[in-house]
Amino acid sequence: MTRLTVALGPGRALAIYLGAFVALAVLGLFAAEAVGAGIVVWLALLAFLGWHLIDALSRWDGMPRAAFTVAPLALGAVVLIGWEAVVRALGVPPVILPPPSAIAATFAGNLPTLWADFVQTILKGALSGYVIGCLFALGVAILVDRYDFFRRGLLPVGNFMAALPIVGTAPILVMWFGFDWQSKAAVVVVMVFFPMLVNIVAGLADTTQMQRDLMRTYSASYWQTLHRLRLPAALPFIFNGLKISATLALIGAIVAEFFGSPTVGLGFRINASLGQLALDMVWSVIVVAAIAGSLLYGALTLIENRLTFWHPSQRQ
Amino acid sequence: MTDTPVSGAGGGIGRTARASWVARALSGGLLPVVTVVIAILAIWYVAVVPMNIKEVLTQQERAGAEIVPPSAAERRDAGRWGLVFNNFDLIGPSWSMERARLPAPHQVAQELWASTWDEEVNGRRGIVRSGTLSNRSLIYHGGVTLGATVVGFLIGAALGVALAVGIVYSRVMDLSVMPWAIISQTIPIVALAPMIIVVLYSVGLSGLVAKAVISAYLSFFPVVVGMVKGLRSPDQMQMDLLHTYNATPAQQFWRLRLPSSVPYLFASLKIGIAASLVGAIVGELPVQRGGLGARMLGGSYYGQTEQIWAALFAAAVLAAGLVWLIGWIERRTLRAMGAPT
Numbered sequence: 215m216t217r218l219t220v221a222l223g224p225g226r227a228l229a230i231y232l233g234a235f236v237a238l239a240v241l242g243l244f245a246a247e248a249v250g251a252g253i254v255v256w257l258a259l260l261a262f263l264g265w266h267l268i269d270a271l272s273r274w275d276g277m278p279r280a281a282f283t284v285a286p287l288a289l290g291a292v293v294l295i296g297w298e299a300v301v302r303a304l305g306v307p308p309v310i311l312p313p314p315s316a317i318a319a320t321f322a323g324n325l326p327t328l329w330a331d332f333v334q335t336i337l338k339g340a341l342s343g344y345v346i347g348c349l350f351a352l353g354v355a356i357l358v359d360r361y362d363f364f365r366r367g368l369l370p371v372g373n374f375m376a377a378l379p380i381v382g383t384a385p386i387l388v389m390w391f392g393f394d395w396q397s398k399a400a401v402v403v404v405m406v407f408f409p410m411l412v413n414i415v416a417g418l419a420d421t422t423q424m425q426r427d428l429m430r431t432y433s434a435s436y437w438q439t440l441h442r443l444r445l446p447a448a449l450p451f452i453f454n455g456l457k458i459s460a461t462l463a464l465i466g467a468i469v470a471e472f473f474g475s476p477t478v479g480l481g482f483r484i485n486a487s488l489g490q491l492a493l494d495m496v497w498s499v500i501v502v503a504a505i506a507g508s509l510l511y512g513a514l515t516l517i518e519n520r521l522t523f524w525h526p527s528q529r530q
Numbered sequence: 531m532t533d534t535p536v537s538g539a540g541g542g543i544g545r546t547a548r549a550s551w552v553a554r555a556l557s558g559g560l561l562p563v564v565t566v567v568i569a570i571l572a573i574w575y576v577a578v579v580p581m582n583i584k585e586v587l588t589q590q591e592r593a594g595a596e597i598v599p600p601s602a603a604e605r606r607d608a609g610r611w612g613l614v615f616n617n618f619d620l621i622g623p624s625w626s627m628e629r630a631r632l633p634a635p636h637q638v639a640q641e642l643w644a645s646t647w648d649e650e651v652n653g654r655r656g657i658v659r660s661g662t663l664s665n666r667s668l669i670y671h672g673g674v675t676l677g678a679t680v681v682g683f684l685i686g687a688a689l690g691v692a693l694a695v696g697i698v699y700s701r702v703m704d705l706s707v708m709p710w711a712i713i714s715q716t717i718p719i720v721a722l723a724p725m726i727i728v729v730l731y732s733v734g735l736s737g738l739v740a741k742a743v744i745s746a747y748l749s750f751f752p753v754v755v756g757m758v759k760g761l762r763s764p765d766q767m768q769m770d771l772l773h774t775y776n777a778t779p780a781q782q783f784w785r786l787r788l789p790s791s792v793p794y795l796f797a798s799l800k801i802g803i804a805a806s807l808v809g810a811i812v813g814e815l816p817v818q819r820g821g822l823g824a825r826m827l828g829g830s831y832y833g834q835t836e837q838i839w840a841a842l843f844a845a846a847v848l849a850a851g852l853v854w855l856i857g858w859i860e861r862r863t864l865r866a867m868g869a870p871t
Contacts, residue, residue, distance in 0.1 A: 265702055268702050268705060268706050269701070269702045285702070285705035285706040285709075286705070286706050286707075286709040286710055288706065289706035289707065289710065290710070309732065310729055310732060310733060311729070363562050363565075364562070364566075365562075366562035366563070367562030367563050367565050367566035368562075368566055370563050371563065371566050371567065371570075374850065378804075378845070378846045378849050378850070379804070379807050379808045379811055379845045379846070379849055381808055381811065381812065382811060382822070382823075382826055382838075382841070382842045382845050383842065385826050385827065385829065385830035385838050386830075386835070386838055386839070386842070388830065389631065389830065389833075389835070390581075390631065390632075457716075460716070461715065461716055461717070461718060464717075464718035465718040465720050465721075465808075468718055468720070468721050469720060469812055472724070472812075472815050472827075473827065473830055474830070480721070481721070484721060484724055484725070485724065485816075488724055488725060488728050488816070491728075493725065493729070496725045497725075499721070500721055500722060500725075503717060503718050503721050504717040507716045507717040507718055508713060508716050508717065510716070511716035
């Protein structure tokens with residue numbers, strides 16, 4: 215805890231930091247020209263106050279748990295306010311860095327376009343490829359698990375492929391499957407397949423001899439053992455793979471559009487807007503991609519918490 | 531493994547050293563891998579036929595051959611396998627088509643050879659005749675990509691380790707920065723790449739620096755997350771022990787936290803360098819100034835499929851080499867730190 219906070223007392227310190235921070239932010243946002251000359255001092259003050267604000271918030275007894283969400287939000291606010299004020303005060307041209315307010319306005323003004331792009335890239339391209347790729351990986355993983363020969367042959371190849379820049383297959387797959395979402399789904403299938411395979415195989419191996427012996431004493435068949443013991447035991451690994459693959463799926467679907475797409479889609483929009491130097495639109499597309507990625511990740515985490523409540527990493 | 535081990539007590543008795551080496555290589559995992567690789571090549575060779583059948587038949591028709599659905603319009607809607615079986619005696623040129631939809635493996639190998647060794651040694655622009663690397667060779671383009679990847683990776687990894695130390699030692703940073711580092715892993719950051727390139731280009735930064743910024747950006751977050759995990763990996767017992775030794779925070783960092791973070795660091799460095807390479811390749815797409823990404827996009831513009839495949843394999847070799855290099859440094863480091871080999 216900083217000496218300043220100690221001297222003031224936690225509650226009063228928090229009020230002072232918050233007041234000064236808001237005053238500084240208002241000054242930067244609405245009197246940008248006045249701040250212009252002293253922008254460095256202003257930024258340093260803003261960062262200093264933001265820092266102490268987060269520190270004081272995180273130690274305030276009033277909301278010990280809320281601090282975990284308040285602190286990152288406060289950092290986000292500091293960054294956004296600083297960004298907006300710097301762009302306005304220094305007159306940064308919007309073709310280099312548009313202010314957040316302009317991005318928000320473009321985002322709100324182009325919702326139908328962005329929604330169409332979202333449907334094209336995320337729902338059609340990324341999600342369909344993601345589901346196909348993960349199911350395919352599950353099938354191959356069971357094959358690999360069943361036959362030791364495949365395990366020793368496919369796994370080294372799979373491990374090798376998982377580290378490769380598979381995104382480079384995008385131009386080839388676009389040539390084969392056309393410009394529409396099918397080629398994007400194909401890129402996503404190839405991208406998510408190997409990380410999923412490696413994770414599922416590692417997960418299926420994650421049972422002890424004791425547990426497998428118990429299943430044998432019940433005279434369980436291979437498939438019963440798989441269904442009742444080994445697949446549930448593999449779930450933490452599978453969800454790890456699903457989370458990694460979720461980001462990869464979005465990357466694959468967006469980057470594949472750089473190699474050719476219909477006139478709709480997030481990657482197309484980025485390229486087209488860059489050509490017009492409409493950077494506020496590019497940033498809006500990135501916001502859409504970020505929201506999609508976070509939602510997918512959040513949904514996976516929720517399902518994981520429901521299904522793997524028994525795992526040590528989930529215990530509170 | 532179910533068969534008798536070749537190594538171990540009594541293993542390999544009665545065999546010559548060479549035979550036992552071969553047997554060890556076979557039972558030790560080489561045979562299955564080779565089988566799988568051969569299977570992939572075989573599938574590839576078979577797949578070449580239906581993938582290229584329409585172009586092959588058009589070419590054969592020009593050469594005067596009789597084709598079973600005689601009109602081009604009928605062939606366009608026909609199934610690929612059906613065309614293959616109806617014109618089975620005409621599929622010969624499938625494996626030697628120029629600009630094939632799927633070039634055969636040996637065509638890709640030829641292109642790789644032609645655009646590396648042949649171009650540099652025998653070509654007019656090659657290093658032997660002109661003294662500089664040819665701008666048509668994959669060695670040159672691979673070098674461009676490699677430079678951006680390595681510079682970006684070093685910057686990203688250094689910043690990532692620095693931020694991780696900050697997060698571990700500062701409560702404020704842990705609370706405020708760490709959630710963003712985790713969230714940023716769930717968003718496709720690579721979508722930013724074209725914009726970063728164009729913006730840096732308009733402020734006068736181009737080429738290696740711009741691509742290195744993207745590479746650094748992509749390798750940064752995996753290193754932060756892995757390194758924070760590593761620096762926090764010493765358990766309470768070990769921390770308490772250092773406490774009883776009256777160790778200073780600096781000693782605690784250099785003697786306990788940093789050494790125990792090394793395995794985590796290398797695991798995330800491997801992810802980071804692969805991400806760096808992807809960043810450099812994607813960064814080469816908007817501005818066509820050399821690099822493997824530029825070769826891929828150029829190949830896709832002009833339908834030069836062998837060129838795309840060759841660039842893809844060059845990227846694969848580069849990625850495998852970089853990950854292997856990190857793994858080699860990891861093994862050396864862990865051995866120097868006294869890990870059992």
